[in-house]
Amino acid sequence: MSKVIVNAQMPLSYDSGQHNLLVFLEQHKQSVSFQCREGFCGACRCKLISGEVRYLQEPLAFVRKGEFLPCCSVPIGDISIEIPK
């Protein structure tokens, strides 16, 4: 189980073996933009403030340092993220 802090709010708990982070965030009523849900369009790009994520498949979309794609990743341990507005 890891903690996922979104936009500095109360932490949400993520059970390992759950879906990718995009599905997880949607289940917690967080609105994240998306298109492909497969890591190639970049629409879901979020900021990774602290912690680490693991990619389930290698993303093709451009990801800058300090950013990650929730549609194809899962957290490794606790993470804190920011969903762009």
Add this chain to the structure above:
Amino acid sequence: MAYTTFNRNINDQLKEPMFFGNAVNVSRYDQQKYPIFEKLIEKQLSFFWRPEEIDVSKDRIDFQQLPDHEKHIFLSNLKYQTLLDSVQGRSPNVALLPIVSIPELETWIETWAFSETIHSRSYTHIVRNITAEPHKVFDDIMLNEKILERAQDVTRYYDALIDGVNLYQRCGEGNHNINGNIESITLRELKKRLYLCMMSVNVLEAIRFYVSFACSFAFAERELMEGNAKIIRLIARDEALHLTGTQHILNIMASGDDDPEMAEIARECEEDAYAIFMLAAEQEKDWAAYLFKDGSMIGLNKDILCQYVEYITNSRMQAVGLKPRFATTQNPIPWINTWLVSDNVQVAPQESEISSYLVGQIDNEVDSDEFGDFDL
């Protein structure tokens, strides 16, 4: 300097910049400076589809029943899409192939442009089906002022680059007397034209196309023109990949790792880049006004489409490292996401079957009963 189709210089391709180095000689992919481009090629090839696979016959009945102002929206939108893909089907090849210097990027450019030609052919497939007089639709593209206005800005940066490259490859840097006119060109100026051209391509793929997709899907949300929407979904999936390719090129340029001068140019051109985005947003809003001039449709009107223009412009600006300039932060048409999502992941509620991935599939399950009437 002059372009050659097989550069005899023995060079280390891994040391070439993306553009304006040695022309590519051997198309080899055993070593790659930027493997991302080959991954994009593979993905694009895995997306391969043909317009003829999609049944658009029900759209004919839908179209005939649309009120006139909705026919205007549908056809104008289709004409605009046709214009955009006419440009995109050729321009990356004509503008970028003479100056590209690494093989995986060269092949990506060709793959990218080829997929746009599939889009162009699919518009003909759609138009042929909904009207007995397809020529009227296509002929109007060259006459319609609203469309021609857009063509102007979509092609301007490509043309400036092509023109400069022609001069440079023929005469080199400096001032040249061309038929009595003095024309001057420098490599730095060419790099600047290239950078602005890529920005404008990004705007075309990432904003202009998406505004048109919104219109296509607004019909399908009402279970109208669904064959068209199926095609547009495939086009949208391709475009998502193309714009990723363009964003990679822009970001590699801006990083300076590839060509330090390009990073300077990116900084120098920041205001121009903002201007390209803002102008395109204004034009798309104007276009929205033209589309809805005779009336709105359920689920979409001029104001909503304009808000979407602002929303998508903001997010695309951020993707290439610019600051958003509009106040809109919410997607005013969240339903578009269901249509934009890749086919194989989730099927939109209105769709009963997955349209792609059926190519070359054969049903391997044969029951022994089926041989019942066989005599040997």
